[in-house]
Structure formats: structure tokens, C-alpha cells
Amino acid sequence: MERNNGSQTATWIWYPGDFEIRLHEKMSVKRKARDVMYPAFWRLDRHYSNVRFRCTYDLPQEEQIRILAEGTFSLYLDGKDNYRSDDSVYTLPAGRHEITVSVFNDVEVPALYIEGTNFRTGTCWEANSYQNDWVAAGSWTFDSPQDRPSRFRLAVTPQEPAAVEIRDGHPLLDFGRETFGYLRFHNLQGSGKVRIYYGESEAEALSPDKCYNLDRFEAGAAAVRANDGIFTLEDAKAFRYVWIHADPGVSWDRVSMLYEYVPVTYRSTFECSDPKLNEIYDMGLYTLHLNSREFYLDGIKRDRWVWSGDAYQAFLMNYYSFFDLDVTRRTLIALRGKDPLTMHFNTILDYSLYWFVSLYDYYLYTGDFAFIRQYYDRAATLMDFILKQRNEEGMLEGRPQDWVFVDWADFKNNGAVSTIQILLARSLEAMSMFAGQMGEEEEAASYGMLAEELKEKTMRLFWDDEKGGLLHHRVDGVTQPTLTKHAGMFAMTFDYLTPEQRESVVRNVILNPDVPQIRTPYMRFHEMAVLCESGQHDLVREEMRSYWGGMIALGATTFWEEYDPALADDAHYDMYGVPFGKSLCHAWGAGPVYLFGKYYLGVKPLSPGYETFVVEPRLGGLEWMKGKLPLGPGDAEVEMDERRIRVRATHGKGVLRYEKDGQTLEASIPVDGSWLEIEI
């Protein structure tokens, strides 16, 4: 999966991770609440300002190179650091030499670009932060002198409003559906104040005193900054509607916007006999796309932050849709940040653990071990940090400063929470696998043993035979009687339960109306997955129709942070005690993308990078369905109705599996990309 910086093209290089960490620092303060900055409430890590790069070359003859840096630089040869040059053109002597370049930049990431006929910046280079840490330099697709890392911006394209009408004397623009970008005023004239009220809903835009996002500018000053007669607002916002109030004397020809986005490819499709589900699927894709940006965000209006638990789900949805690994990698790097580790990711204990599970999934879906290798040390030190927090029973507990989240729900998370132990066990399994692949046998065994011990202990201490599920937490050495769904769900997902236990968890916990219901789409994501894994596709389909379909019925064009059918009208839009505080375009709302791909079309990797995979399609009450899914570099296509299944794939070694009347049908999928068809 790694882009190959071969010898033919020079590319900008930097200290690995620093591009992503700097970008994350910038993006984490983009959120505004009523035009007032609202920064992320965790430590924002920063790039190293003082770094150096080195590379050893062997040239048959001297060669002139051109050197560009983001920052001030100096170079020297063969360790002679008292003899430096900062000329932008330099002649490398022939023979074998080591070139070192110091770069300092305290604003943007120190980066280096060298081009010569035979010698240039690329994969042979190492970077160093003066901590005894010569490591492979970071790079991406910045392959020309002017394509500087600090200038990285997402793509933009113009969009026009779908409708404009006048409300109370002010134009209300409707862009037809939720979008994100920069408003533009064409031919702005006159002087006076302009106030813009944004709304994800019409009600929000029409509430100048309560809408979450607003903008204010002075028309005269703005017109001066126009390009080609167009004044573009500086900050991008999430909205569908805008209501524009201007002082008398201010005018413009029209208002449009620059839609800002990551240019992903929509690699997946899903179509079935139920048009409502098709609509849900497509809206899920769009919801996910809007939240796939510099990083996976929780929501594009609020918080516009990178949350590990939210990203964990977005990663999974992405593998079943765009399969864009750039956003994934940037997000994983930004979440890990730098040392010292003092607080958990986003201040949440569980969110540090989701990172390991996400890394595990990354490897499983992509097979890209080079990325894991580059960040293995950061994973290992994070695990060290976490393991120090185990109590005397060896169970992971939150410290007073930690937020143990699990879910928005009415239960206490003090003591050792079973869900946390299961996430830690999975994290240890991931580390064991990574260590093994790194050739670190001892560490692999050690992590593996810790995982086994923890799983055994967790099942022994939390499993309640009478209640038929995992109890919620254990305080001061005593397991408390609270029964919740969460631990059971994760234990099923990670395959930690016996068939009997699985069956019991589904019947006695997940489907038990006396166990507290899950109300957040965040945990419903996992609940739906678990129900699918138990073959409850019919139920899941009905749930999707009512829950996601319910939002559409209320006019949603993207899926929300939370949805409670019991609420009336505009009450849907409040959250956290804030009018219009609810995000109406929230990544975790896009769960159907994952569910349809993984559990209906049924495509799942069996080994890293889909080298082997299985297709287990389930109609779950549909008359027919068909769709396409990415298999890393290739694709799988699945078609199914009540009579037959057709599958073809252009990558890996796949097997079609179908259960009928207690029998399992299995057939190999042709490696030549031709269709496999079976009658059922």
C-alpha cells in the first residue's frame, strides 16, 4: 500500500509523523461556537522545530543539487559540522559520502527537498530530532518544489445554492443538502455589516441568536479582499442553510460556496430491493465522506475534533467504502501524538485502547506492515503507559484524571470495567501480532501471555452464569451486579466467547428488554454488528429502516449524532444543553455503510490485505441485493437474490460461503475475475 518513493522523483521529507501532528494542531482549533474559538481540550502536540536529515550516497562523478527547505537550513558532508553551506545550489563531490542537512522551523514542519540528476530526497533518507533517533524520514505526495507540505489544503469545488428565498426580508439560501466549505459573495458592493447565520437545519439558520455557527464581516473591507470579484470567507463551515443579514446599502450579485473535500473514490456500491435502505446507504456514504477530511472527524459542525473512538468506527466504514488510507494514516498518527504520555487519547481511557484495535484493523484490511513498523515504537510506549495503570488484580482502571467513557449511559465506570479489560486484551493481541511481525519474539510472547491471562481473568471475574452475560464492573475486588450490553458485544466481536456464551449474550443481554438499552448511534454501531454476527439480519434491517429511516423522514440529508424518535420537531436539534448543539452530520451515523458491506454483502478479510477473504452474503429479509466493495487494490462484486449468489473478485484468494439448512456451502472465487455463481 505504501507509495514508493523510488529514485526517479524527488519528494519533500520531514521527521516522521510531524506533518500529521502539525496538521492536527491546526485543525484542532478550527471549531468555533458562535464565532468564538473552542479548542480541543487535550494537549495538542507539536512538531520538532530542530531536526536534521541524512543520507549516504555513492556517485561516480560530482553532481549539482538544488536544495529547498521549509525553514532555515545548512548542510555538511561526512560529519564535518563546522563546515556548513546554505547555498541553494551545491555540488556533491563524487564518491561515497554522507550528507547531513539541519533544518529549523518553529512555525511549520521543517521539511527538505533536494533534486539532482541522480541524487534526491526520497526513501533513503533518515530524520533525527537530536534524541538518538535516526529513523526513516516521513514523506507523502509532495513531489515538486512548490508543492510544500505546509501548504497542504483539501480540494475545493464551487457549488451553487439549490434555492434562495427571502425570509423576513433576508435571503435564506438552501444548498439542498448538508455541505461544508466557504461561502462566497460575488460582486460585493457598498459598506456596512454582513451577518451570516448557518444552519444544518432550516430552523437553525433562522435562529440568529441560537445558531451554532455564524460569521460577521464588514462589506467594504471584504470587497477589497475579493479575487476576480469574489469575496470568499476565510473559515469553512458545515451547513445546509445560510440566512444572510446585511446592512442597507450592502449588495451582491449572488452567493455561492466552495465545497471543501477529500477527493476520495466511491469504491463501494450497494443496491437492494428496499429503496429506503438504498437511500440510507447512499446517505451514509455522503455522511462519511463529509467527515473524512484532514482527519476523520466526529462531526463537521461540532466538535470538528479527532476522537479515537469515533475514528475507530470511521476506519471500519472506510474499508467498506472509499478505502482511502491517507485519512486513516493521518488520523492514527495524530491520535498517537508525542511523548510524554500523561493523559489518554482525548482524555478517555477507552480511546487509547481503540487505537490499538484500529491499528490491528488497519493491518488486517490493508496488509501494510510498513506503516505499523514505522510507528511500532510509539505503540509499544503507549502500551507501557497503559499497563502501568493496572490495579493489584492486574485489571486496568481509570485514574482520577481519566475519563472512562464506554458510552453515554446511566452506569458508573469506577473500578475495573469489563469492557475496558476486553479492549485491553484485544490491544495486547494486536501488540503481540505486531511484535511477532517485527521479529521481536520475546515481546510477542509477553504481550500474548498478558492477553491470555487477562481474557481468562475477565471471563472468570465478570461472567455471571445466572444472568448469562458479562457484568459491568468490579470495585475494590468485588464484581458489581450491574449487567450491561457493552462488554458482551466486544467479547463477541473479538471472538472471546464460546458458542454457548455467544448465544446466551444475544438472548439474555442484547435482546433482553430489561437490560439498559443503547441509545447512542456510537454503541448501536457495535450492537448492530453483533446482531449481524448472530444472524439477526432481519432485526438489523428493521432497525435501520426505523432508526436511520426515521432521520430521513425528518428531512435529514446526512446522519445525526443522536436520534430519539420520541422527540418533537426542533427538539431534535438540541444537545448538551445547547440549542442546535446536536451535530447533524456525524461520522458514527454512517454505520449502515459498514453493516451492508460486511454483513449483507458479507465480504471479510481472513488474512492481512485481503490476501485471503471470505464472502458470506445474507439477504436478511431482502428480495435481492447487489454491490461492490474494495479489496485493497482490487474489488469484489456480489449479487444475490432468493435463488442464487454471484460473486467475482479482482484480488486475493476468496471463498464464497453460504449456510443453508444447517449445511455450509463453500466455493472458491475464481482468481481470473470471472463470475462465480451458485444456486441456493
Place this chain on the structure above:
Amino acid sequence: MERNNGSQTATWIWYPGDFEIRLHEKMSVKRKARDVMYPAFWRLDRHYSNVRFRCTYDLPQEEQIRILAEGTFSLYLDGKDNYRSDDSVYTLPAGRHEITVSVFNDVEVPALYIEGTNFRTGTCWEANSYQNDWVAAGSWTFDSPQDRPSRFRLAVTPQEPAAVEIRDGHPLLDFGRETFGYLRFHNLQGSGKVRIYYGESEAEALSPDKCYNLDRFEAGAAAVRANDGIFTLEDAKAFRYVWIHADPGVSWDRVSMLYEYVPVTYRSTFECSDPKLNEIYDMGLYTLHLNSREFYLDGIKRDRWVWSGDAYQAFLMNYYSFFDLDVTRRTLIALRGKDPLTMHFNTILDYSLYWFVSLYDYYLYTGDFAFIRQYYDRAATLMDFILKQRNEEGMLEGRPQDWVFVDWADFKNNGAVSTIQILLARSLEAMSMFAGQMGEEEEAASYGMLAEELKEKTMRLFWDDEKGGLLHHRVDGVTQPTLTKHAGMFAMTFDYLTPEQRESVVRNVILNPDVPQIRTPYMRFHEMAVLCESGQHDLVREEMRSYWGGMIALGATTFWEEYDPALADDAHYDMYGVPFGKSLCHAWGAGPVYLFGKYYLGVKPLSPGYETFVVEPRLGGLEWMKGKLPLGPGDAEVEMDERRIRVRATHGKGVLRYEKDGQTLEASIPVDGSWLEIEI
């Protein structure tokens, strides 16, 4: 000693240490070698970009406040972080409330200034980096809205050259003595290149191809940037001479400079019967002053970096001269930097240890425990880091990535070096004392016990009865036979030796011509101090006359990094294989300032902040001497000739002590500031 930010003046506040750490980052890249950047070769720590401040107030009535921030800010009351304001004027409601202000700044340090009639930024405020770390906010003397921390600059004042002559057709300016600052061209005219060759020596300025510092600019472009007809160069440099080459057609009226300096008070004086020593003393003061800048530098031409071992000596000299605590505190904070601790200060193991000894001295000389308290946690975590590096015998060893320096000398520093153990023991004693003052009895006892064990072990394993001193190092459990002066010197200074051992170290090691001689002024500083402590004042006086006097005889106007009388002419100026690589204004060259104050005038604190002190004057072969020294807030004056001693002091409880014919005379110094006079 702490400046009191009382309730009457608003002041800028920030996360503690970040002002100093950001300033250090900027200054650490000011060094240039032949106009090419040469950054410090250690990790440069960075300020937190995302911080928040809080304060609880209780106002009888509402109050309007004005808010200024370096960076973007938002404030909220009583934890209601969804309701924020970024108005620059805000009305605080009456009653008891908590105000929180978020500030983000990724270029300069996030800082906050609030002024109201009764409420303002000051000592009541706390700062937080989102790491569960509400700590007292940092502040200094930035007490007005426009006096922003990011704009901090040292003072400047114009200086004119002492002489100008033409050499090879180009003007050579002599500023009379070593100086530091910005060259200025008055009424620059014409167009063409101007090249400036700087020299700490005339030979250096006259060597365009080899001088360490140079500047180049285009006259036309420069003239445009002139203010009031004066073009001032952007970067300050160290020099006495400048040789200016300009293309034909470029002209100017005259060249002067802006001398840049910390406005210290010369609080000490020393005068004696030997004019050469008086000259040495005054030149020492000037050398120290030039190196007392944003931080204590090693040298003003090279490296212009903050080195812990160098600063340790500058701190001591400062206590006996300017008693400027701002430069001291800034230097201590910058050296400690931030976590994670991966490398030692300046990459040198001993340099981490000198920091503790420096902190101990700081408290002893100033009595300012508030500063120690603020940085106690950073000291404790540094000690944790260091203690992890002990070998199985409990001795501190360098890791492969560590530089174990001790001194520029021909001995190996592998294994456990005795000097390192002694510095660690002293560091542990310092931590024990700090912990005790913090009320951390358990930690105090633990550090104290570690110190005692280490001292006992060090004396047992390194003391050689036959050689009468401490051996140098121990490799794989075997003490090696090398005898060096260093461990003995520090053991004497820290009072770790019995009277018999002291006497033996002086006779068998320090004064033994067969033990490798110390050649660096860096370690001669300690050697001279130890000789004085052994009553060898005559010898030290002769050494000062020949070593420091030798530099003056060669035309020095400030003291050098190194001096070898055996060298001829311009050979003095080379170092590290670099022509003119030697620094001719090096802080550690100013040692006589400390020696005359502490060991001739003989003023020493006995308890923190000179609450009690002793004056033990020694003529050491002089006919007479007199001088003045700071005692923290007060001063001591001492006059002595062969017949009598006169002392007076305006602070603390002092005792005059004088040994004569094996008898010790002691007399209390009047607390009313009047003179005490004794016949001797």
C-alpha cells in the same frame, strides 16, 4: 526574591516555564558559522500552544474587564465551556465565580492580560496544559498591554568605534574592546554589495576567508529599510573589529553599532594593591556581563548556546557580582526544558547533574524557595530519569548515546566515573533538602539515604590510600588505576572528605605534577576554588597573574575559552580545527570574579539568602584589598591590609572570621550597617 504581583498591577501570564522555553528555542538557532545557521545539537523544547488559565474571584458588584491575549482566546464562567466570549471587553457578574480563559498560539507563547478595577491577571491565576496540571501561572515584569512577552528584547544603546583606519583600501573599525550588537550604517548610499568581516581579534577581521562571522547585504535594498537614515543589521554579532568591503559606488557617512545587553547593576567591586589583578577583576566582570544575556551563554561568538556546565559557573560568578536572578532563573528553566527526558542536558550526563547543584546554589544564595517549589516536580522527574541509569552496583554510568564529558582531557570516561558519582551524591542531597522544604518527608529521607549510600560507596571503591586520592573510573566492577584531579576537587568542594583526605588530595593530586594537568579554564575554575579552600591563595594569585594576565598581555579585552601560553601569535585563535574557532569572550573565563569575591574578600552564605553568613578575608600575598559584594537584598563591604580588617553589611547576620597563628578570631558584624574593625 520573587517579585510580588500584588493586586494593584495587571501582568501578562503564561504557562510556567513556557516563556523561557520559547525564548531558548529562538536563541538556540542564533549561532551562525560564516553566515550559515548552526543550530544547537539537542532537542529544542517548545511551548504549549493550547493552554487555559483560571481564577476564582469574589466581587461585590459587577466589573468591566479588558482582555488581551497573545493568540486567540475565549473565556467562560463557572465551567460553562459551551458558552464562550471572545469580546475584548467583558462584564464580570458580581459574586463568587470562576473565570476560565483558553488561549491558543502556535507561534509565540499563549499569554493573557486582563485589567479591571479590582480584578486582573496576577498571582492568583493558574495555568493548565490539559494534562491534569493546574499550576501557578508564570509571569515576570510584563506589566502593560503593549509590553507583550513575545516582544521581549534585551536593552540596546549606541556605541561608536574607538578607531577607524583603512586596510587594503577597506575601512577597519576597532570598537576598542570586545562587544556585542548590531552594526549600523548611517546614510547608506548607492547600490552594490557590502561584506562585513567580524573579528574578536584584528587578525580575524582581516581574514575574509576565515573569520567566524560575516554579513553580506545589498546596499540599495538595505537603504530602503533604513530608519531615520540608519540601516541597522538584523543579527547581532560578537566582535571588536569589523572590516567592511563594499563595491564601488556604495558609500556611507559612518558606521556605529547598537550594543545589546542585559541592564545589570555592577554590585561588586574589588580593588587591591596589585593593579594587574584589578584589571583582571574588571575584565572578568565585563566578560561575564557580555555572556549574561537572554540566558548565560558559553561564549558570545561561539557557541551562543546554553550549556549547563558552563552556566553552573556563571551562576556562581553572578552571585559575586551582578546578583541578577532573572538570567539565572531563565537559564535554569530553559536547561530543564520539557518531558520526555530522553537525552541529558546538552547531551552530557554531567550537565544534567550540574543543574541540581546549580539549583542548590540558587537557593543557598537567594533563599528563594518559591522558585524551587514551582519547578520541584521537574527536578524530581529529572532525578527519576537519572536514577534509572545506575548500574548493578548502584553507580551512574553513561548510556551509549550519552556524552560523559568531565573535561577536555586525555582520559576515558567509560564505566562508572568517580566525578559523576560525586555530582550525583550532591544532586541527591539537593533533592533531599528541597523535598524536606516541600514537606515531603518520605522523599527527603529517601533521597538523603541514596546520597549517603552513594558517598560511602564512592569513597570505598575509588579512594586509593597509596596514591592518596580518588581514582578516575571503574569498569565492569574493577576500579581502574588512573588518577585524576576532578573527583578529588568536587569531593573537597562538597565537603565529602576528612581533613586528612583533603590534605592528601591537595598534596598528592592537585599539586602533584605527575597527575595530568588541567588545561581548560572550565575545570581550572574548580581547581582554583579548591586551592583557595586549602589556603593556597598565594599560588592562586600567581596563577591568575600568569594565566589571566597572560591573555591580557596578548591584548585580550575579555577572557578566552582556552589559553595556552606555549602557542605563538595567531595560533591562539584556532580551536576545534577551525580557524578563529576559539571564543575570545567565554563566560568560564571570568572565574576570578568568583575567586576574589568568595576567597579573598571571603564572603559566603551560611544559610539560604545570606540570612547568616561569614566573612573570611584572605590577602593571599596582597598588601591590601577592598571591595563590595551583594548579599541578596543588601551588601557587604570588606577592607583589609596587613594590620586590620574592616567589614560592614546591610543584610543578614554576619560573622567575621580570621585565622591567625592557629587561633580563630570571630566577631559579629553589626546589624545596623556600621563598620566592624579588627586589628590583626
